[in-house]
Amino acid sequence: MSVRVSEAGLIELYGRCGVEDAEALQRHLLAAPGATVEWSGCERLHASVLQVLLVGEPRVQGQPTAEFLRKHVAPIIGRSTKQPGQHATDARDHRYAPRTNR
């Protein structure tokens, strides 16, 4: 399992997020609509997890070090969560302004 909820209510994706994390993430997002997902520690993101992120459209913050995620997946998440009235206000600000919250 590479998904957990921090004390601050932040949903964290870390390490290698596999197919088994998709359902967990979905559960967390359903339980706490409006929660922010922090993925700086994410090393790998399974397509199924990406699918949940794209549908759940949570606010996503942080910048993973893995090049593929940073360069190619982050923009996809950024674009798709740029929906009006949703939790993510501006996709860009959370992509390029990572915060440290641990």
Place this chain on the structure above:
Amino acid sequence: MDELLTQFLIESRELVDKAGEDLLALEKAHDAKRFEDAFRAFHTLKGGAGIVEFGAMQEALHCAEDALAAARAESRPVSALEIGNCLACLDQVAEWLATIEQSGAIPQNADAGDIVALFARGAATPSTAGAAPSAAADAWVDTLLGAHSDTASEAQTAVRYTPAADCFFRHEDPLALIAGLPGLLAVDVEPRSPWPTLADLDPFSCNLTITALLATSSVEVAAALGGESGRAEIEAVAGRALPLDAESLASAAAEILEAQLRLLDSADTAFQQGRVASVGLVAANVLRYVGRSLESDNVATAAAMAIAEGRVAPLVQAIAAALNAAPPEGVAETGRRKEAAQTIRVAAERIDALVRLTGELIVAKNSLGHSVKLAEAEDSDLAVALKNQHAALERLVTELQRAVVGMRVLPLRVAFRRFPRLIRELSAELDKSATLAISGEDTEADKTIVEAIVEPLVHLLRNALDHGVEDGATRAAAGKPAMATIRLRAAREGEHVVIEVADDGAGIDVAAVRRAASERSLKPREAIAAMSDEEALDLIFMPGFSTAKTVTHLSGRGVGMDAVRTAVARLGGAVAIRTTVGQGTAVRVTLPFSVLVTQVMTVEAGGQLFGIPLDAVVETLRVEKERIFPVGAAHAIVLRDRTIPLVRLADVLGNRAKDRADDSGPIVIAQLDGQLGAVQVESIGERMEIILKPLDGLLSGMPGLAGSALLGDGGVLLVLDLAEVVQ
């Protein structure tokens, strides 16, 4: 680059384009003709690869051909997967062709492994051809390129991958697969069917379509996708320029041009030739690159003028004009335009039309010459003016003629290129080792000649190896090297092109030729016995002659040297043979350089004017009546100890004018198929260049006539076929 490779590149590019078009059309709807066209294109491509000995390309195309052949054998439409694979194969070929163009050589490290693997996979898994994609099937490519314009210029390949819905159960990660693709530039994801709400989302069902841009070839991409390539659309995007691309190209070009202008500005004080030259070059190249070749040429000309005049103004004006002019429409096609600027391919019939028109123009010019002569008789100022203008016209027409002839000229290498292979294959088949030594392949000749000479030469080469070259044991006994040498030589001799095929074999046994000719009753026995060795040797050119003891699949089937002579004669050429027993045989083919104009000599016989092709004429002479003596029913003369049969042209043509029936007319000695013949005429006129037209209509059946030509005064000149006349 090697002429053969250049030709190969041009042809292969066309075939790749053609095959691609056909495949794409097939993808939309099955069409038997399109299928056959595509099949043929692949086949021809493969053949071409074989000629230039490009093994990897041959191998790759062979796979594609196999796949298409399989579809044909099962009489089913080609599946989308097969089409994709074939297209990937074409992409790889196109890439190789580009490498050849850049390096001028066949890539040594080319490897068809990926393509072979691609087809192997396609063959192993049953085709998953879905519904034919819509007409705008690759609109996604444009969308993708548009969304990632920053990397689009590097992109070679676009992929749209739709993983199976249940792939998550199989522990597959489509995203990881994409992440692992080489040269990844950009990735996009979209839902295959509209997203449900988060609560309704089945996290174990994949609803993704992933598109990606890559800086690697479609073949590499397909290979990296492995078994999943069947679920992916792979499109080559190299060369697919975006409007944005073109705009930025144009603006970059404009910037460079402006910079060149500034350079010139600073050079104005002291004229610097080097700077002007380099500015001119840069500006011309920039314009050519963006597809404005006309302006590019203008700038180049202006630069030359500027240097000649020692001032920058002409170049400044030309560059400024190019800068101010709106770029032409469709700048997006710069790549293609760039190529087009270097060579244009013109349909052969257009060139032929030009040749025909030039011929007409020459006739018109000649008739003007006739008018000038008439005017001169009047001795007026007008005549002088006419004469000058006629001279100018003559010069121009001659230049035009040379240019037109030059357009149709090809080096003989084009014809010779397939012969080394031919000899290699033949020597394996006949179990004789031989090499082909080619020289003079740069010699140029008219396209018609170069194309038509291939078949006669194939005959001659086969003969040389089959009949000329001895078997290994005989060669060893004669102390000759085991490896026979067949020489193929070409050279330009005046208005002629001479091609010689010589072997170092046993030579021809003239006695055997006489025997064979007698046995086959080609000529009366006595006539054959009376022939000189040279004349007897010429018998091998007669129809029905063959001395081959065994009929091989190569030669000895009765289509031998007579076919060669007929084919060469049709081109207006001649064949001669010489042989030395024990040392070899050489066959010499003499061909006209150009088929546009024929030089003739006019002669009069029976009160009528005829033309005799000048290449047959050896000499003209007068002899006393007494030196013409009867031989049976015919006549002959003795010239330099040789007896030459003589005919009177008027007799042959059956219109001898009684009043001029003296025997003292000049005699034309002509070389006819290796023998001399004498033709007595009443007078000899001028030499002229004519456009020989084959006879048609009522005259077409007339024996002894080669064709007709229009004369300057509007009359018709009948041109004789002396070989038929003398017979």
